[in-house]
Amino acid sequence: MVNADSTDISPWDSVRRAKRIVVKVGSSLVTNQGQGLDAEAISEWSRQLSQIVHGDAQGQGKREVIMVSSGAIAEGMKRMGLSKRPKELHELQAAAAVGQMGLVQMYESMLRHYQLGSAQVLLTHADLADRERYLNARITLLTLLKRGIVPVINENDTVVNDEIRFGDNDTLGALVANLVVADLLIILTDQNGFYTADPRKNPDATKVHLAQAGDEALEAMAGGAGSSIGTGGMLTKIIAAKRAARSGASTIIAWGREPDILPRLMSGEQNIGSLLYAPMHKLQARKQWIADHLQLHGSVVLDAGAAKKIKSEGKSLLPVGMTEVKGSFTRGEVIAIEDPSGHQIARGLANYNDQEARKLCRQSSDAIESILGYVAEPEMVHRDNLVLI
């Protein structure tokens, strides 16, 4: 762990430079400890989001932001007159379905008030484990971000059972950070940071200002939820930081009611909240993940020009450079990329399955729609999803 007075300022500098950010707010904050949606807090976050998404008057410092918001169950319980959190899953799911209506309605109107478009995205574990759905979710979110729209994400509670529920949205926040390769995950909660022990139970606990995400010492300090409204407590947040770091995102745990928390973090103010920094740069982390963790499912052979562009210029693989497709694979699976002599030069995630790829060999990206009847993406493999061997 690193002390508060550490002279190593580079992790905080990486916060200031973050361009793509996932902000997660917990149930206890969003619903004011279960009393009902906190309109004032949601309005305040929306105002701050508007500031960081739009940048200054000249549009300098614009950022892309995704909200992961909990609160559907807590709000649904209130609307259904349930004083205790139901034990049965179908009751929780019913409460989530009722509460989600109020939740997105409030985000939509508050964000609109601050000139921000919003979109509801409900995700499950299964969506992120399935390679094709993973890529679909990724491209949809990136499209929204490119248009300056703020996606508001929650778990799709209605369709999941106990075994496959994220349950807590800290995990969902981290997986979304992995999905869009975010620079930063900000977890807003009801404590002003991560402490050496649960401050509700241990008055001697002190705040951890800076630590490396994944440091095992942190897990021992993290306790469970502090109230009956939140789930997971700090342990899920610490594990979320470890997961987010796998794609190179650092995590900040901070108090959601800290005045101007988001713009202050973005302007480089240090030590508000706890920073759990990612030890690896995001591109390096993502490429390592592609290289190490995924099985090869087939390959494409390139002409000499395309092979050179990929090897020496770091470009995406376009269909026009492909001469042959080998094996069978689906969209989202890892394929090998070979030069004309059959030498493997790279690996990456395929945007089209093998049958489609065969039809796209030597074709320009503009022709994809007329050949396949739809366009997933203009590239066969995007450079973000490609790693050189």
Ligand SMILES: Nc1ncnc2c1ncn2[C@@H]1O[C@H](COP(=O)(O)OP(=O)(O)O)[C@@H](O)[C@H]1O
């Ligand atoms: N080491 C720790 N540092 C800070 N808070 C902790 C720690 N261990 C447990 N907690 C508890 O975690 C709670 C926040 O988690 P949780 O209730 O799940 O909130 P949320 O709804 O924001 O996810 C705090 O209120 C606190 O009581």
Ligand SMILES: N[C@@H](CCC(=O)OP(=O)(O)O)C(=O)O
């Ligand atoms: N998806 C559900 C549960 C998520 C949840 O409780 O998460 P959190 O409050 O962040 O620990 C909801 O919106 O109520």
